[in-house]
Amino acid sequence: MNKGKLLYEGKAKRLYATDDPDLLWLEYKDEATAFDGEKKEPLPGKGALNNAISSHFFALLTAHGVAHHFVKKVDGQSQLVRPVNILPLEVVVRAVAAGSICRRLGLREGWELPRPIVEWYYKDDALKDPLVTEEHIRLLQAAEPEQLQHMRREALRIYDILHPFLQRLGVLLVDFKLEFGINAKGQLIVADEVSPDTCRFWDVGSGQKMDKDRFRQGLGGTLDGYREIWKRLQQTAEGGAECTR
Amino acid sequence: MNKGKLLYEGKAKRLYATDDPDLLWLEYKDEATAFDGEKKEPLPGKGALNNAISSHFFALLTAHGVAHHFVKKVDGQSQLVRPVNILPLEVVVRAVAAGSICRRLGLREGWELPRPIVEWYYKDDALKDPLVTEEHIRLLQAAEPEQLQHMRREALRIYDILHPFLQRLGVLLVDFKLEFGINAKGQLIVADEVSPDTCRFWDVGSGQKMDKDRFRQGLGGTLDGYREIWKRLQQTAEGGAECTR
Numbered sequence: 001m002n003k004g005k006l007l008y009e010g011k012a013k014r015l016y017a018t019d020d021p022d023l024l025w026l027e028y029k030d031e032a033t034a035f036d037g038e039k040k041e042p043l044p045g046k047g048a049l050n051n052a053i054s055s056h057f058f059a060l061l062t063a064h065g066v067a068h069h070f071v072k073k074v075d076g077q078s079q080l081v082r083p084v085n086i087l088p089l090e091v092v093v094r095a096v097a098a099g100s101i102c103r104r105l106g107l108r109e110g111w112e113l114p115r116p117i118v119e120w121y122y123k124d125d126a127l128k129d130p131l132v133t134e135e136h137i138r139l140l141q142a143a144e145p146e147q148l149q150h151m152r153r154e155a156l157r158i159y160d161i162l163h164p165f166l167q168r169l170g171v172l173l174v175d176f177k178l179e180f181g182i183n184a185k186g187q188l189i190v191a192d193e194v195s196p197d198t199c200r201f202w203d204v205g206s207g208q209k210m211d212k213d214r215f216r217q218g219l220g221g222t223l224d225g226y227r228e229i230w231k232r233l234q235q236t237a238e239g240g241a242e243c244t245r
Numbered sequence: 246m247n248k249g250k251l252l253y254e255g256k257a258k259r260l261y262a263t264d265d266p267d268l269l270w271l272e273y274k275d276e277a278t279a280f281d282g283e284k285k286e287p288l289p290g291k292g293a294l295n296n297a298i299s300s301h302f303f304a305l306l307t308a309h310g311v312a313h314h315f316v317k318k319v320d321g322q323s324q325l326v327r328p329v330n331i332l333p334l335e336v337v338v339r340a341v342a343a344g345s346i347c348r349r350l351g352l353r354e355g356w357e358l359p360r361p362i363v364e365w366y367y368k369d370d371a372l373k374d375p376l377v378t379e380e381h382i383r384l385l386q387a388a389e390p391e392q393l394q395h396m397r398r399e400a401l402r403i404y405d406i407l408h409p410f411l412q413r414l415g416v417l418l419v420d421f422k423l424e425f426g427i428n429a430k431g432q433l434i435v436a437d438e439v440s441p442d443t444c445r446f447w448d449v450g451s452g453q454k455m456d457k458d459r460f461r462q463g464l465g466g467t468l469d470g471y472r473e474i475w476k477r478l479q480q481t482a483e484g485g486a487e488c489t490r
Contacts, residue, residue: 104377105367113384117378131378136349
């Protein structure tokens with residue numbers, strides 16, 4: 001399998017064609033960005049860590065029957081994925097208050113929500129990815145009501161998979177962001193990545209952050225957090241297969 | 246009926262006790278404010294216009310069986326209302342894109358929505374009244390799910406009353422904001438005001454704005470717009486009673 005033409009370059013990943021039209025080559029970049037790209041820094045090693053971590057989580061989701069775009073890891077920074085048409089939505093699941101919900105609602109960081117909630121953000125750089133309601137999404141024709149229902153259900157199911165899995169590794173899953181896309185068969189499946197770039201992970205014991213907030217907040221040691229997540233994931237059988245027991 | 250002790254002073258109104266514990270005295274101020282009070286100006290005559298206009302709309306709502314706090318107009322700038330515990334929510338109905346939804350979603354001002362939508366804003370000056378989802382409202386314990394359902398239904402019903410009524414007066418109802426409160430009997434009823442401070446009114450023919458956007462946007466002639474609305478309302482029987490035919 002060879003990397004072909006560059007199809008798309010995002011802030012954290014590059015997407016290439018391959019010889020097979022049913023497979024794309026997804027390469028994780030060695031760069032950290034935050035605040036809609038306003039803060040940006042080279043971070044050698046980040047691509048390989050996120051590729052490894054995301055591959056691991058996708059394998060775990062496979063074991064639980066969640067449909068997604070991931071096929072397999074092909075080299076240090078790259079994985080093969082199925083082509084999908086990404087919906088212009090970020091689907092955020094929050095179990096503990098952190099980040100924008102604290103600023104929006106005046107919540108204390110670390111407050112445990114009575115139950116996880118789902119938020120929708122409209123992916124549009126010029127609008128700075130605003131929070132939107134389901135009525136807004138219908139106005140924007142960004143997704144159909146049945147698609148919203150499906151994504152909400154899948155997002156909460158993924159929380160129910162990841163939360164206990166991570167808890168056993170001493171990691172608190174604070175929140176995470178998913179993206180969904182429509183594959184060649186017309187199915188709406190999870191795409192993008194599941195990594196410390198898109199999840200908030202706190203050490204259960206110390207409360208220490210092990211995710212992109214270290215970079216956003218200038219706490220230093222960004223990659224130490226990512227490495228610690230990867231180290232703990234490796235304690236589990238490959239692809240989190242132990243979790244299906 | 247006499248005006249008693251000042252109970253509360255907001256940006257646009259003052260609320261006083263009366264001799265009767267079941268009645269409060271609501272006085273409309275001669276002052277315009279916008280952008281969370283950052284822009285502020287005395288506007289002599291505004292109080293009387295909003296008192297007259299709001300009284301008229303509440304009478305129209307009475308004729309249609311909508312439960313609200315308004316009792317009667319008592320002098321130029323004042324009306325009697327029932328005491329309620331206001332929920333900390335702004336309930337916004339939008340039929341045409343204008344204001345914050347244009348900035349949030351990148352919509353063109355004046356775009357007619359396929360159907361009216363409801364938005365919720367959390368009333369909190371320090372947080373700048375953020376847009377919130379129904380899940381946020383439950384987190385904040387700002388309202389129960391059944392209360393949200395009731396307010397949504399009432400808000401859309403009020404749109405269905407006001408829209409055709411205003412259309413006959415050559416006024417396009419672009420959007421409006423309601424507040425709800427719980428009265429002594431535990432009923433959730435419409436409170437606050439219905440006026441050019443809380444609604445966007447555009448002249449059907451010219452598209453000219455006849456509401457607080459004239460002040461917000463520094464278009465000049467703010468009160469001319471309010472006067473024009475009041476003039477057109479007076480063409481209808483008192484309290485819009487003609488509308489019940």
